[in-house]
Amino acid sequence: MTPPGTTRSGARPGRPFVSLAAERAMEAAIRLSGISAIVFVLAIFFFIFREAAPVLFSDEFKPLEFLFSVQWYPTSVVDIRYGTLALTAGTVGVTLVAMLLAVPFGLGAAIFVSEFCGRRLRETLKIVIEILAAIPSVVWGFVALTVISRLMVSYTSAPVGVNMLNGGIVLALMSVPIIVSIGEDALKAVPDSYREAALAMGATRWQLVVRVLLPAARNGLLAAVLLGVGRAVGETMAVLMATGHAVQIPHGLLDSVRTLTANIAAELGEAPAGSAHYRVLFLTGIQLFILTFVVNLAADLAIRGVRRK
Amino acid sequence: MHEPLRPGAPARHDGGRPFAHTSFGRRKVRQEAAARAVFLAMTLLMVAPLVAIVSHLVIEAWPALSLEFLLDIPRERMTTGGIWPAFVGTIYLVVISLAVAAPIGVLAAVYLNEYAKDSWFNRVISLAVINLAGVPSIVHALFGLGAFVYAARFGFSVAAASLTLAIMTLPVIIASTREALSAVPMSFREACWNVGATRWQTIRGVVLPNSTSGILTGIILQVSRAAGETAPIMFTGAVLYKAVERGTLLPYYLDDQCMALSMHLYVLTTQVPNVAPAIPYATAVVLLGSVLLVNGSAIGLRIWLRNRKRW
Numbered sequence: 001m002t003p004p005g006t007t008r009s010g011a012r013p014g015r016p017f018v019s020l021a022a023e024r025a026m027e028a029a030i031r032l033s034g035i036s037a038i039v040f041v042l043a044i045f046f047f048i049f050r051e052a053a054p055v056l057f058s059d060e061f062k063p064l065e066f067l068f069s070v071q072w073y074p075t076s077v078v079d080i081r082y083g084t085l086a087l088t089a090g091t092v093g094v095t096l097v098a099m100l101l102a103v104p105f106g107l108g109a110a111i112f113v114s115e116f117c118g119r120r121l122r123e124t125l126k127i128v129i130e131i132l133a134a135i136p137s138v139v140w141g142f143v144a145l146t147v148i149s150r151l152m153v154s155y156t157s158a159p160v161g162v163n164m165l166n167g168g169i170v171l172a173l174m175s176v177p178i179i180v181s182i183g184e185d186a187l188k189a190v191p192d193s194y195r196e197a198a199l200a201m202g203a204t205r206w207q208l209v210v211r212v213l214l215p216a217a218r219n220g221l222l223a224a225v226l227l228g229v230g231r232a233v234g235e236t237m238a239v240l241m242a243t244g245h246a247v248q249i250p251h252g253l254l255d256s257v258r259t260l261t262a263n264i265a266a267e268l269g270e271a272p273a274g275s276a277h278y279r280v281l282f283l284t285g286i287q288l289f290i291l292t293f294v295v296n297l298a299a300d301l302a303i304r305g306v307r308r309k
Numbered sequence: 310m311h312e313p314l315r316p317g318a319p320a321r322h323d324g325g326r327p328f329a330h331t332s333f334g335r336r337k338v339r340q341e342a343a344a345r346a347v348f349l350a351m352t353l354l355m356v357a358p359l360v361a362i363v364s365h366l367v368i369e370a371w372p373a374l375s376l377e378f379l380l381d382i383p384r385e386r387m388t389t390g391g392i393w394p395a396f397v398g399t400i401y402l403v404v405i406s407l408a409v410a411a412p413i414g415v416l417a418a419v420y421l422n423e424y425a426k427d428s429w430f431n432r433v434i435s436l437a438v439i440n441l442a443g444v445p446s447i448v449h450a451l452f453g454l455g456a457f458v459y460a461a462r463f464g465f466s467v468a469a470a471s472l473t474l475a476i477m478t479l480p481v482i483i484a485s486t487r488e489a490l491s492a493v494p495m496s497f498r499e500a501c502w503n504v505g506a507t508r509w510q511t512i513r514g515v516v517l518p519n520s521t522s523g524i525l526t527g528i529i530l531q532v533s534r535a536a537g538e539t540a541p542i543m544f545t546g547a548v549l550y551k552a553v554e555r556g557t558l559l560p561y562y563l564d565d566q567c568m569a570l571s572m573h574l575y576v577l578t579t580q581v582p583n584v585a586p587a588i589p590y591a592t593a594v595v596l597l598g599s600v601l602l603v604n605g606s607a608i609g610l611r612i613w614l615r616n617r618k619r620w
Contacts (some may be wrong), residue, residue: 023507023509023510026509030420031420033412033414033417033420034416034420034421036413036479037479037480037483038437040437040479041440041441041444043452044441044444044449044452044476047451047455047456048455050455050460051451051454104351105351105354105355106355108347108348108351108352109351109352111348112348112352115348116344116348129355130604132359134533134537134600134604136571136596136597137446138571138575139537141578142575142578142593143366145579173358176355202337204341204344206340206341207340209344227443230443234443234444234445234447234448235445236445236446236539236540237446237575241575241578261447261540264450265447265450268450268544273459282451288445289444289445292444292445292448296439296440296442300436
């Protein structure tokens with residue numbers, strides 16, 4: 001890109017002062033908006049930290065118990081405990097189930113859309129994927145609570161329909177569109193010459209996919225999966241409605257669990273502002289913020305790796 | 310464009326291949342067909358739930374769906390009646406958040422695409438945008454509660470909720486505007502610079518007019534995203550129930566609490582006993598319908614735009 005170098009030298013003779021001033025003001029506004037994203041990310045961290053800080057630096061707070069205890073009794077009268085291990089286990093468990101379902105189907109669909117179908121079908125499928133991505137999470141939660149939970153009770157031995165499997169299915173449906181669209185971009189970024197070379201050597205399209213495309217698009221596909229994970233970890237309303245409300249380490253697919261996100265949504269309304277419980281919930285918010293930041297950063301690095309090549 | 314060379318464009322399995330009748334060829338053909346079938350099945354398994362869910366929702370909601378349902382207020386402890394306060398509340402939240410997010414988002418995208426050089430600082434900005442998009446919605450809710458409700462003393466209000474939504478949906482606008490701006494060919498800008506225009510004059514006279522539809526698509530997507538979100542407004546300004554008059558157009562002030570469709574659906578399904586069964590389904594269909602209508606118009610706009618593209 002060749003910058004014109006005239007940014008500051010717009011003062012040609014004859015240009016009215018007002019127009020010049022307007023231009024300066026506009027450019028200032030643009031620069032200000034440019035840094036707004038950084039400001040907002042820092043502000044999010046700052047304001048959440050500000051609410052959480054008093055409990056974080058108090059003497060009663062035990063970081064080890066917070067991270068590694070399964071005892072979450074925030075409203076107990078005799079023995080208040082804030083251990084988030086069971087919540088973290090819930091988040092990890094539901095995300096794992098979701099990814100076990102979403103990754104094969106998402107990548108399979110991405111391969112189909114990018115390699116196996118004609119232009120018209122591809123455009124149609126992309127629109128379908130976009131619609132799937134647009135469904136609000138509360139609608140997914142509603143579907144989980146009414147439809148999937150009923151199916152779950154009739155076809156499995158589950159005593160209640162809201163459990164880890166239900167949450168996993170819903171999250172899988174929610175993260176599949178991201179995996180498909182980013183995965184398809186990654187496959188599209190593989191040069192056509194790779195495909196032509198493989199086909200010219202007599203490879204079938206199956207061999208082309210498995211031996212050429214998947215290795216070549218490895219980083220982009222990894223980023224697709226990671227963004228899917230990020231979506232699943234951060235999702236709130238759907239898991240709140242789909243997973244039941246038992247704070248426990250899950251032992252099977254049909255156990256009820258509660259995730260970090262759902263826990264905040266479920267308890268924030270009842271925790272009086274300024275109480276220790278309220279502040280601990282903000283602390284779990286920081287936990288989530290850091291968790292998703294790491295996942296998204298990893299995805300970004302993976303994508304960047306693709307571009308550099 | 311290498312479209313015809315891409316495998317898969319014409320779906321021929323053996324036509325025109327001289328070795329198709331040898332045993333080696335037959336195995337290849339079978340393998341090709343099997344691969345296609347497997348990936349097709351995976352795609353269909355993804356599409357099928359969408360069709361099933363949408364049709365199920367519409368069938369269950371059918372008895373309750375009417376104009377009266379939209380215009381009436383919830384009655385008898387929200388067990389019957391309509392959704393008007395929630396519907397208007399959603400419109401409030403969407404419009405105000407859009408008014409805040411659209412200018413900032415578009416200008417930020419202009420900065421990133423037209424002004425920013427490839428420095429570490431601008432890479433940090435891009436990273437911040439990506440991270441902002443990845444922050445869980447409930448964390449945005451915590452932020453809104455801490456920053457707007459308490460620190461800025463807006464209280465639980467339409468203002469606090471829409472500002473939270475605005476920050477949450479900002480990355481959507483930035484990303485799609487940036488894409489629209491970068492689709493304008495570099496030669497357009499160079500031509501404009503060469504006749505002596507400044508950078509801003511080029512942006513206003515050439516770049517923005519040539520990417521209006523793309524920017525509009527991004528803004529429409531922001532609307533659909535903001536309309537569907539529940540978690541960020543749940544603790545910043547949306548309430549279970551708020552009495553307003555049937556069919557009034559402007560029931561809320563900026564410092565009022567409000568109802569919202571997404572929140573209303575959550576409340577009906579989890580907090581209110583003995584709701585007439587079709588009511589939550591109908592609420593879900595209205596919410597889903599509005600979101601898909603908005604999204605559909607974005608898709609339509611994009612297709613129309615692609616067809617009339619001149620470069």
